[in-house]
Amino acid sequence: MSGFTPGRRWQPAYSPFRKETFGDRALQVLEYSVKGPLFGCRMCGNCLLQETAFICPMECPKGLRNGPCGGSTSEYCYVDKTRPCIWYKIYERSFQLGREELLLEVLPPLDWEKVGRDSWSDIFRNAGKIGIKKIASGLLSRSPQTRKQTWDDIFRPVRQPQWWQGDSTYHPPAYIEPASDLERRLVTGEFVLTCEVTPPLSSSTDKLIHNIETIKPYVAALNFTDNQSAIPRMSSWACSQVAMTHNAEPVLQMSARNRSRGTLQSEIIGATALGVRNVLCVTGDSAKLSPSPRDQMDINDLDAIQMLWILRRMRDEGRYLDGRQIKYPPQFFLGAAASPFSSNPKFQALREQKKVNAGAQFFQTNLIFDTDGMEIWLNELAKRNVLDKVYILAGVTPIKSLKMAQRLREVPGVTLPRNILQRLEAANTLGNAQEEGIQIALELIGRIKTYHTQGIHGIHLMPVGWDEIVPRIVVEAGLLSKDFLFDNTSQELNNAHRIEK
Numbered sequence: 148m149s150g151f152t153p154g155r156r157w158q159p160a161y162s163p164f165r166k167e168t169f170g171d172r173a174l175q176v177l178e179y180s181v182k183g184p185l186f187g188c189r190m191c192g193n194c195l196l197q198e199t200a201f202i203c204p205m206e207c208p209k210g211l212r213n214g215p216c217g218g219s220t221s222e223y224c225y226v227d228k229t230r231p232c233i234w235y236k237i238y239e240r241s242f243q244l245g246r247e248e249l250l251l252e253v254l255p256p257l258d259w260e261k262v263g264r265d266s267w268s269d270i271f272r273n274a275g276k277i278g279i280k281k282i283a284s285g286l287l288s289r290s291p292q293t294r295k296q297t298w299d300d301i302f303r304p305v306r307q308p309q310w311w312q313g314d315s316t317y318h319p320p321a322y323i324e325p326a327s328d329l330e331r332r333l334v335t336g337e338f339v340l341t342c343e344v345t346p347p348l349s350s351s352t353d354k355l356i357h358n359i360e361t362i363k364p365y366v367a368a369l370n371f372t373d374n375q376s377a378i379p380r381m382s383s384w385a386c387s388q389v390a391m392t393h394n395a396e397p398v399l400q401m402s403a404r405n406r407s408r409g410t411l412q413s414e415i416i417g418a419t420a421l422g423v424r425n426v427l428c429v430t431g432d433s434a435k436l437s438p439s440p441r442d443q444m445d446i447n448d449l450d451a452i453q454m455l456w457i458l459r460r461m462r463d464e465g466r467y468l469d470g471r472q473i474k475y476p477p478q479f480f481l482g483a484a485a486s487p488f489s490s491n492p493k494f495q496a497l498r499e500q501k502k503v504n505a506g507a508q509f510f511q512t513n514l515i516f517d518t519d520g521m522e523i524w525l526n527e528l529a530k531r532n533v534l535d536k537v538y539i540l541a542g543v544t545p546i547k548s549l550k551m552a553q554r555l556r557e558v559p560g561v562t563l564p565r566n567i568l569q570r571l572e573a574a575n576t577l578g579n580a581q582e583e584g585i586q587i588a589l590e591l592i593g594r595i596k597t598y599h600t601q602g603i604h605g606i607h608l609m610p611v612g613w614d615e616i617v618p619r620i621v622v623e624a625g626l627l628s629k630d631f632l633f634d635n636t637s638q639e640l641n642n643a644h645r646i647e648k
Contacts, residue, residue, distance in 0.1 A: 152187040152202045153236050160190035161263040171264070178265040192261030197302050198249045200240040206233040209430070210446030212254045213453060214238075214498045216430050217486040217513060218559025225559040238494040250497060253313030253456050253505050254306065256408060256449050269305045277301065310470065313456065317504045317536060321463035322478065327424035328396050329368040330480040332628075333509065333538045338596065339367040339605035340626045341398065341511070341540055345612055346371055346381040352389055355381070358614040363395040365621040367628070368425055370398040370511065370607070374405070376432050384414065387423050398482070398511075399423045403449040404431030408457065411449065412467055415458055419477035427482040427511060428454040451483055452505045459506030485510035485539065487524035488517070488562040496527035499537075509538040511607040513560045516567055516587075518594045525602045540607040541595045545620060546584035547613050549575040585616065592624040 160179050167175075175190065182188035186196060186203045195204055195212060204212050208226040215234035218225040224232045241247045274282060277300055285297025307313055325331040332339045342362050347355050362369060371386035387397035399418055401411065415426065430451040449457075457468055458481060465476040483502045486495055499510065515521050521541065528534050546552050552571045556563045567587060574583035595603055606626065610617055621627060 151185050152206055152233070153231055158187060158189050158206070160188070161192075165263075171268070174268055175263075175265045178267050190263055190265065191257055192264045192266060193255065193258055193306060193308075194266040195254055195306055198252055198254060198306065199237045200244055200246055202233065202237045202240060204233065204237065205446075206230075209450075210257075211430065211450045212256065213450050214250065214501060215490065215494070216559075217484060217489050219486075219490045219494075220559070221490060232490075235490055235494070238491070238497070242493065247497060248315070251315035251501050251504060252307075253315070253452060253501065255308060255311035255313060256453050257446075258308065266305060270301065273304050274301055310468065315501075315504065318459060318463070318506060319536075320459075320481075320506075320508060325480070326478050327368075327480045329398070329425050330508070332367050333604055337367075337605075337628070338599050338626075339540070340365065340621060340628075341368045341370055341605065341607050342366045342617055343370045343372060343607065343609040343611075344386070344614065345375065346383065346386045348380055350381070352381075355386060355389060356393060359390050359393050359395050362614060362617050363390075363393070365618055365627065366608070367605075368396040368398050370427065371400060373400040373402040373429070373431065378438070384418055384423075387418070388421060391422050396425065397423060398425040398427050400427045400429060401454065402429050402431030403447050403451055403454055406454075407448045408453075408468055411454060411457060412461065415461065415477050415479070416473075419479055424479050425482065426458065426479045427484070428458065428507075429484045452502055455481060455483060455502060455505040455507055480508055481506050482509040482511060483507035485512045486560045487512055487515060487521050489513070489560040492520075492524045492527045495524060496531050496533070499528060500531045500533050503533055503537045507537060509540065509604075511540045512542045514542045514544050514555070514558075514609065515595065516561075516563050516591065518591065518598075520562065521595070522598070525598070528602065534602040538604040539602055540605040541598075541603050542607045542609055543588055543591050543595070544609040544611055545588040545613060545616055546571060547581055547611070548584070549580050551611070552584075585620065588620060589624050592620070592626070596625075 160183070179188060179190055186201065187206050188203055189205045191205050196202075208224060209216060211234065215232060215238070219232045219235050221232070221235055224230050238247070238250065241250055282297060282301065285293055288294055288297070325334055329339065329341070342365075344355070344358050344362065359369060369390055371383040371390070372380075373383040374380055383400045387399045390397040401414070406414075418426070428451045430447065458479075460466060461473060462476055462479060462481070465473045467473065485499050485502075489495055525534070546555070549571050552563060552568055555561050556568065570587065571580055571583055574580045592606055595606065608617060608620065
């Protein structure tokens with residue numbers, strides 16, 4: 148175990164495949180010999196220890212560089228249960244030391260030209276440009292602000308290269324008119340409903356089209372997951388295109404798990420050219436959840452916050468990550484996932500604030516079964532002045548069976564209270580677990596609707612393959628929009644009322 152980073156083991160360094168001088172190699176060995184035992188350093192070439200309370204974030208099995216994933220807990224990492232969640236430890240120590248505001252700075256992805264090399268040489272070169280005399284006088288100054296600024300002048304150019312320039316401030320969208328119908332509804336104050344549709348496992352679109360046609364009259368937009376649980380399915384992009392051909396507004400989900408910075412930028416250009424106007428950025432489930440043989444699991448090229456930062460700048464500043472100008476920038480409404488129950492609400496609120504600062508305009512939350520816990524999370528967001536900068540859609544699911552409820556208790560980032568499980572256990576004994584699951588969903592929606600003026604702007608319904616129940620839930624929960632057309636819907640409502648035995 149390393150000295151300052153509470154990881155499980157001292158991991159091997161990233162070894163570069165390049166020709167190096169003896170001096171370069173010697174400095175790398177020296178830095179690794181010092182920082183490895185102390186911090187669990189893996190020689191990423193872009194050291195972030197100043198911002199992460201001197202705990203190396205590269206100890207995270209996903210290699211996340213801007214905070215925890217949606218499965219963060221105080222107990223263990225869900226990818227590797229033999230070690231703690233390293234980002235939970237970073238947040239915990241940062242709050243203890245009063246350094247939590249440093250975590251708001253949007254940190255860059257790895258520069259693979261530097262991976263495996265030392266960071267000290269960059270620090271020494273930067274110090275040389277500033278001048279030893281100026282550094283000494285600055286660090287010895289009686290002014291705390293001068294000392295802080297001097298220290299930042301040394302290290303900031305190292306962790307914030309010219310091609311990135313991340314900061315910790317809020318960046319409102321540069322456009323005025325809503326980019327999508329979903330955004331228009333939210334701007335006008337409507338309590339909106341979106342719904343998740345699981346993409347098919349095959350190339351047949353028959354069931355997908357049926358689900359789209361069934362659900363689209365009742366919702367503002369349809370969200371298509373991006374290989375949920377790291378299991379390959381039809382791409383979210385393809386499903387979004389099918390939705391648009393059937394006059395439904397899609398939310399394109401983009402997962403960082405298997406996406407490089409190059410594919411991210413090219414895909415958003417292509418998707419918006421074809422008409423996609425809502426984009427949801429998520430880090431994605433680890434390949435640990437997928438069947439074997441598994442993908443690479445030790446590092447993501449990007450995390451969700453870096454995706455937001457890149458896409459926002461493409462849209463608002465009209466330039467690619469490498470600085471090239473985009474003649475016709477893409478236009479879209481940018482969203483992210485939020486996790487009210489993943490860890491300490493204070494930690495999650497800071498994480499959500501960082502996403503909003505990076506560019507998130509709306510949140511779709513993880514499943515909510517505890518509105519009191521949701522209120523605590525909302526209060527923490529309010530303390531960080533976030534609620535007036537983002538639209539929040541609360542995640543709700545109808546639980547179809549006792550088995551599903553038992554599985555939900557094991558899902559990272561989801562908290563299913565014991566009293567709900569007991570209700571489903573009793574209902575299962577009587578043979579009506581499905582109906583009980585629907586009633587629980589309706590009760591939750593009813594309570595969540597009371598927060599419409601307190602930070603919640605709608606419901607994100609996740610039927611998890613039970614798409615035919617959506618019309619019934621929408622009608623009985625009183626979520627029908629004002630412009631809903633009742634033509635040709637009676638049969639759908641009748642079908643929705645038939646509960647499987």
